[in-house]
Amino acid sequence: MTRYEKPDTWSLKAQKEGYPARSVYKLKEMDEKFRLIPSGARRKAAPAPSKMPSRQGFRVLDLGAAPGSWSLYVLRKLAGAGFLAAADLSPLSRRYDRGLFDGGNFFSLRGDISAPEIREKLVEKGPYRLVLSDAAPPTTGSRQVDTLRSLELAETALGYAESALEKGGCLVVKVFQGGDTAGLLVKIRGLFESGRAFKPAACRSESFETYYVGLGRK
Numbered sequence: 230m231t232r233y234e235k236p237d238t239w240s241l242k243a244q245k246e247g248y249p250a251r252s253v254y255k256l257k258e259m260d261e262k263f264r265l266i267p268s269g270a271r272r273k274a275a276p277a278p279s280k281m282p283s284r285q286g287f288r289v290l291d292l293g294a295a296p297g298s299w300s301l302y303v304l305r306k307l308a309g310a311g312f313l314a315a316a317d318l319s320p321l322s323r324r325y326d327r328g329l330f331d332g333g334n335f336f337s338l339r340g341d342i343s344a345p346e347i348r349e350k351l352v353e354k355g356p357y358r359l360v361l362s363d364a365a366p367p368t369t370g371s372r373q374v375d376t377l378r379s380l381e382l383a384e385t386a387l388g389y390a391e392s393a394l395e396k397g398g399c400l401v402v403k404v405f406q407g408g409d410t411a412g413l414l415v416k417i418r419g420l421f422e423s424g425r426a427f428k429p430a431a432c433r434s435e436s437f438e439t440y441y442v443g444l445g446r447k
């Protein structure tokens with residue numbers, strides 16, 4: 230087992246809390262910071278902020294969803310309300326979902342998010358309130374190649390946001406730093422009221438990934 234594969238604190242915590250990957254803590258941190266997903270839990274003392282849309286009718290698209298931690302986080306938080314569509318080249322893990330992936334408010338597709346037939350089916354399930362993309366290319370060892378492929382995936386996710394995100398909706402997209410990521414951020418700022426880079430604490434220290442967050446689709 231290499232150092233990279235060795236389960237770390239985040240991975241062990243994820244398994245304990247019923248998620249197949251440590252990446253769930255990146256989404257959780259961004260959700261807590263940017264209030265991306267309405268909670269299904271009823272809270273007496275803290276009513277939902279007026280700008281947060283209700284979870285009823287809250288539709289989410291999860292691109293590059295496997296093994297499924299982000300999808301599980303969203304479904305658990307929506308607690309039976311809303312809708313989630315997920316897509317990946319690989320299958321979702323069924324180890325922790327306890328039937329959530331069989332629910333009527335969940336749809337998943339196996340395939341390439343850049344393929345027109347996949348895109349058509351996913352867009353059809355919208356419009357969405359939130360588009361998430363944690364899609365990442367398999368790394369080749371060449372930072373230049375990996376960055377370029379990651380940027381292509383991020384541009385694809387932005388394309389979904391352009392055509393399937395409703396007004397006021399949000400985007401979270403992973404991108405490997407390097408290449409023309411500044412150009413991507415400019416496009417995000419053009420499409421959203423605000424756009425910024427954010428690196429969650431759960432990102433591996435040696436990783437060159439970051440996330441771009443677009444809030445308030447114009």
Ligand SMILES: C[S@@+](CC[C@H](N)C(=O)[O-])C[C@H]1O[C@@H](n2cnc3c(N)ncnc32)[C@H](O)[C@@H]1O
Nearest residue numbers: 293295296297298299317318341342363364365
């Ligand atoms: C870091 S993982 C996503 C982890 C996921 N967010 C979770 O929490 O379980 C990146 C995923 O992107 C997927 N991916 C990469 N390129 C893709 C493409 N063109 N179409 C669909 N999925 C893709 C990979 O198969 C991989 O499962």
